[in-house]
Amino acid sequence: MTTFIAGTGLHTYYGSSHTLHGIDFAVRRGETVALMGRNGMGKSTLLKSLLGIVNPRQGKVTMNGADVTGADTHAIIRRGIAYVPEGRGMFHNLTVREHLVMSARPGNDGRRDWTYERILETFPRLAERLGSLGTHLSGGEQQMLAVGRALMTNPDLLILDEATEGLAPLIRREIWHVIRSIKETGIASIIVDKNVNVLLGLADRHVILVKGEVVYDGSDLTPESEILKRHIGV
Amino acid sequence: MDIWFFLIQVLNGLQYGLLLFLVASGLTLIFGIMGIINLAHGSFYMLGAYLTFWLLQSVDSLLLAIVLALPISAAVGYLIEALLVRVLYRRDHLDQVLLTYGLILIFNEAQRMLWGGDVHGIKVPAALDWSIPLTDTLSYPVYRMAISAVCAALAVGMYLVIQRTRFGMWIRAGASNRDMVAALGINVNLLFGAVFALGAVLAALSGAIAAPISSIGPGMGDTVLIICFVVVVIGGVGSIKGAFLGALLIGLADTFGKVLAPDFASFSVYAVMAAVLLVKPRGLFA
Numbered sequence: 001m002t003t004f005i006a007g008t009g010l011h012t013y014y015g016s017s018h019t020l021h022g023i024d025f026a027v028r029r030g031e032t033v034a035l036m037g038r039n040g041m042g043k044s045t046l047l048k049s050l051l052g053i054v055n056p057r058q059g060k061v062t063m064n065g066a067d068v069t070g071a072d073t074h075a076i077i078r079r080g081i082a083y084v085p086e087g088r089g090m091f092h093n094l095t096v097r098e099h100l101v102m103s104a105r106p107g108n109d110g111r112r113d114w115t116y117e118r119i120l121e122t123f124p125r126l127a128e129r130l131g132s133l134g135t136h137l138s139g140g141e142q143q144m145l146a147v148g149r150a151l152m153t154n155p156d157l158l159i160l161d162e163a164t165e166g167l168a169p170l171i172r173r174e175i176w177h178v179i180r181s182i183k184e185t186g187i188a189s190i191i192v193d194k195n196v197n198v199l200l201g202l203a204d205r206h207v208i209l210v211k212g213e214v215v216y217d218g219s220d221l222t223p224e225s226e227i228l229k230r231h232i233g234v
Numbered sequence: 235m236d237i238w239f240f241l242i243q244v245l246n247g248l249q250y251g252l253l254l255f256l257v258a259s260g261l262t263l264i265f266g267i268m269g270i271i272n273l274a275h276g277s278f279y280m281l282g283a284y285l286t287f288w289l290l291q292s293v294d295s296l297l298l299a300i301v302l303a304l305p306i307s308a309a310v311g312y313l314i315e316a317l318l319v320r321v322l323y324r325r326d327h328l329d330q331v332l333l334t335y336g337l338i339l340i341f342n343e344a345q346r347m348l349w350g351g352d353v354h355g356i357k358v359p360a361a362l363d364w365s366i367p368l369t370d371t372l373s374y375p376v377y378r379m380a381i382s383a384v385c386a387a388l389a390v391g392m393y394l395v396i397q398r399t400r401f402g403m404w405i406r407a408g409a410s411n412r413d414m415v416a417a418l419g420i421n422v423n424l425l426f427g428a429v430f431a432l433g434a435v436l437a438a439l440s441g442a443i444a445a446p447i448s449s450i451g452p453g454m455g456d457t458v459l460i461i462c463f464v465v466v467v468i469g470g471v472g473s474i475k476g477a478f479l480g481a482l483l484i485g486l487a488d489t490f491g492k493v494l495a496p497d498f499a500s501f502s503v504y505a506v507m508a509a510v511l512l513v514k515p516r517g518l519f520a
Contacts (some may be wrong), residue, residue, distance in 0.1 A: 051417070053416075072423065073416045074421045077250055077416070077418065083413070089414035089417065090411075091407045091414070093410050094406060094407055094410070102407060149418070
């Protein structure tokens with residue numbers, strides 16, 4: 001598998017606060033990577049650094065081998081990434097239908113696997129709420145809409161930051177089911193979530209961040225792993 | 235006041251209101267979506283009028299002069315957004331006010347240098363220079379009706395673009411959460427530049443089509459800016475629908491104020507604003 005996106009030696013700051021300390025992180029095509037760590041360890045900052053939302057002071061970000069360090073977020077995203085941020089990023093003045101229509105575009109290879117109709121088949125609840133404003137949906141419906149909106153861009157890589165946070169167990173199961181089926185279609189993903197047990201079964205590789213540094217990057221974690229107990233608190 | 239005279243005042247009020255809407259819609263769009271208080275918006279109204287006046291010295295068609303003036307106004311608007319306004323998005327509103335007030339001074343001085351301090355006029359095109367007789371003594375100018383028709387058509391067009399097209403959805407989404415719009419792969423800088431240029435074009439078009447029924451002179455943008463702020467505040471900052479209703483209200487209030495109580499005419503628009511704000515402190519559609 002070829003590398004789709006990679007951050008090398010990333011140092012990111014918020015003002016004088018040094019958040020990422022020389023992180024190396026990469027995702028290969030079709031690979032599902034779980035990004036783990038306690039709150040404030042730099043997971044979201046790493047994602048934002050890769051996407052150009054926050055610019056790293058040192059280090060390099062490449063996509064398919066091309067240097068995209070310092071590029072605008074929209075230009076990085078256009079290279080095949082869909083981002084579902086923590087908090088879902090709903091637009092208060094757009095309906096469910098408009099959320100999906102506004103983001104629709106073919107993938108970089110011209111593929112249109114994810115259509116409006118397919119999203120509504122995947123999330124039948126959304127089909128019942130097409131005329132509702134995004135912010136008037138329940139938390140679970142908002143999350144489905146955020147994932148659906150991301151898939152409408154026919155991405156090569158889907159980034160999910162706390163996709164199941166604050167959701168009822170039943171809805172959470174539904175979201176995980178969809179994420180599994182997305183994985184089966186060959187779309188790569190980076191998943192940040194607190195549900196470690198699900199991540200262990202789902203992801204091809206696990207990366208643990210502690211205080212802005214990678215302390216584990218591999219695929220042999222089990223629920224009994226000492227490193228999980230020490231750094232995640234499982 | 236007989237019914238025909240009343241009707242003529244209503245038509246005048248609506249025509250003025252629709253014209254104000256074109257200017258105010260850009261102002262409210264730019265503030266609502268981009269969070270920018272653009273005091274220089276009235277300068278685009280002046281620019282449209284002066285460019286049309288200047289172009290008419292080379293071409294003999296008002297329509298052609300207006301068509302040529304619009305892309306120039308759009309380019310000026312886009313450049314101002316890209317070079318000056320863009321750096322202020324994350325800054326305080328006071329910084330925006332200072333910059334755009336400075337732009338008013340620059341526009342006004344540039345106008346004096348290019349076209350002098352005289353007041354100019356433009357003739358109504360011959361094809362529209364006639365009136366529809368309403369009674370034996372009263373008639374209504376066709377050019378004013380044409381202005382109303384153009385403005386109403388643009389209002390409908392703008393509604394359709396904003397509500398029904400993907401571009402309109404991007405604009406509304408940008409007003410809600412610009413970072414998320416960028417995270418969907420949409421070039422927000424280009425989008426905001428386009429919105430700013432669109433606002434400049436609408437204001438310039440208003441100045442251009444109003445020129446034959448008013449005068450072209452120094453400071454004309456400042457007067458319309460103040461009235462447009464009244465419209466935007468009445469309608470609710472950021473609301474196109476509010477700007478439309480607010481503009482019609484102000485158009486009618488100003489027209490009837492001048493007819494019924496000429497001594498208090500300039501007071502009438504502010505009385506309407508005060509009355510609306512007493513009932514709806516954030517405007518009609520905030």
